[in-house]
Each structure stands twice: as structure tokens, then as C-alpha cells.
Amino acid sequence: MLTVDEAILSRHSVRAYLSTPVSKAAIEHILEVASRAPSGTNTQPWKVHVLQGAALQRLSQAVLHAFWNEPEKHTSDRAHYLQKWRDPYLSRRRKVGWDLYDLVGIKKGERERTQQFHAKNFEFFGAPVGMIFTIDRDMGWMSWLDYGMFLQNICVAARGQDLHTCPQASWGNYHDIVEKELGLEEHELVHVGMSLGYEDINAPQNSLNTVREPLAQFATFHET
Ligand SMILES: Cc1cc2nc3c(=O)[nH]c(=O)nc-3n(C[C@H](O)[C@H](O)[C@H](O)COP(=O)(O)O)c2cc1C
Numbered sequence: 001m002l003t004v005d006e007a008i009l010s011r012h013s014v015r016a017y018l019s020t021p022v023s024k025a026a027i028e029h030i031l032e033v034a035s036r037a038p039s040g041t042n043t044q045p046w047k048v049h050v051l052q053g054a055a056l057q058r059l060s061q062a063v064l065h066a067f068w069n070e071p072e073k074h075t076s077d078r079a080h081y082l083q084k085w086r087d088p089y090l091s092r093r094r095k096v097g098w099d100l101y102d103l104v105g106i107k108k109g110e111r112e113r114t115q116q117f118h119a120k121n122f123e124f125f126g127a128p129v130g131m132i133f134t135i136d137r138d139m140g141w142m143s144w145l146d147y148g149m150f151l152q153n154i155c156v157a158a159r160g161q162d163l164h165t166c167p168q169a170s171w172g173n174y175h176d177i178v179e180k181e182l183g184l185e186e187h188e189l190v191h192v193g194m195s196l197g198y199e200d201i202n203a204p205q206n207s208l209n210t211v212r213e214p215l216a217q218f219a220t221f222h223e224t
Pocket residue numbers: 011012013014015096121166167168169170171192210
């Protein structure tokens with residue numbers, strides 16, 4: 001059994017998986033554990049669509065078709081991050097992107113190869129399990145915060161089963177296709193996707209080492 005710190009610290013975003021299947025019991029266990037996340041007034045604003053096998057392939061193919069043939073037609077229905085990027089967020093974003101592409105041998109300006117790598121998002125990076133999370137459109141920002149706690153719980157609980165994850169905002173750009181393929185209800189907004197599976201430790205992209213700001217940069221202790 002991993003300690004809490006070990007589970008948190010061994011989590012990282014995995015972008016290549018083994019084809020080894022994940023048992024339904026393991027998926028159910030992770031989601032049930034994760035649902036113990038706190039939420040304001042216990043609203044539990046999460047809903048998850050778990051995809052495997054033919055269902056995963058179908059969604060993947062539909063989105064990949066749009067990604068390669070008509071990307072300009074598909075955008076997220078809300079801003080994912082900053083409308084206008086600024087530092088320090090911009091430099092952190094650039095660093096993780098360059099570090100990742102460097103590991104897989106993609107050089108700056110190699111647009112086709114960059115796109116090919118990005119497209120792997122829409123195959124859940126080869127994971128046998130993909131999850132699409134939805135939230136009611138009219139939920140306020142506190143419920144989005146609840147959702148983050150639930151998602152992090154999934155990432156950490158997955159470690160308890162020797163599994164890895166990658167949260168994926170990229171699915172939001174193709175929300176219209178996801179809505180159609182999964183038959184989502186009108187009120188369900190595609191929040192984020194997540195890959196789940198066993199890590200391919202030989203894939204170079206999985207050796208990405210992301211840095212964090214030192215504690216003193218983001219924490220202020222008020223004592224007197
Ligand atoms: C909400 C959210 C959305 C993300 N979307 C993507 C994505 O679409 N594709 C991807 O490859 N990584 C995605 N990531 C992974 C981040 O790039 C990653 O968490 C960050 O670089 C830190 O690395 P680590 O998770 O390995 O610690 C996302 C992470 C979060 C929390």
C-alpha cells in the first residue's frame with residue numbers, strides 16, 4: 001500500500017500506456033473512492049462517462065477525423081485558460097511543452113509532428129480506458145472547484161491500483177462531437193477527459209519531469 005505522499009508524488013501525467021486491460025472492478029473502486037471528495041453543500045457535481053473497447057474507438061475516430069479535417073470548426077465553449085497569456089504562466093506553459101517535445105525528438109517549428117503528437121490526446125494516449133467528465137452548464141465556480149478535488153482523487157486513487165492517468169482539457173475543443181457520440185443530455189457540459197491505464201515506462205514522453213515553484217514562491221505565512 002502506498003502512503004498518501006507516495007501516491008501523490010508518484011502521480012504524473014502519463015502519455016503512453018500498455019495495452020494491458022484494466023479490470024472493471026479497479027475502475028469502479030477508483031471512482032467510488034474518488035467520490036469521497038468534499039464538495040460544497042455535498043452537491044457532488046461530477047458525472048463520468050467511462051469508455052473502453054469499441055466505444056472508446058468510436059469516439060476516438062470521430063474526434064480524430066475532425067481534428068485532421070476540420071479543426072477550425074471546433075472550439076471549446078469556454079476559455080480553458082487565460083484569454084491572453086502572460087508570465088509567469090506563459091513561461092511555465094512553454095517550458096512544459098518544449099520539454100515534452102524535446103523528449104520525443106520534435107523540434108520547434110515541426111508543425112506536422114507536433115500535430116501528430118497532439119492527436120494522441122484523442123486516442124487517450126493508447127490507454128485502454130478513457131473518461132469524459134461532464135458538469136451541469138449552470139454550475140457556479142465553487143462546483144468547478146469541487147470537481148477538481150474529485151479529479152485529483154481519481155489520479156491519486158489510480159496510483160493505489162498501480163495505474164496512471166492524464167487529465168485532458170483537449171477533449172473540450174471537440175465537445176460537440178463528444179456530446180453527439182456519447183448522447184449527452186442538453187445540460188451536460190464536457191468538462192475534461194482523462195486517460196487511465198498502465199504506464200509504458202519505455203516511452204520517452206513518460207520520463208518528463210515537470211518542475212514546481214518552491215514553497216516560498218506560492219505560500220505566505222502570516223504569523224505576527
Ligand atoms: C485540467 C488539466 C487539463 C490538462 N490537459 C491536458 C491535455 O489536454 N493534454 C495533455 O497532454 N496534458 C494535459 N494536462 C496535463 C498537464 O500538462 C500536467 O498536469 C502538467 O504539465 C504537470 O505535469 P504532471 O501532471 O506530470 O505533474 C492537463 C492537466 C490538467 C490538470
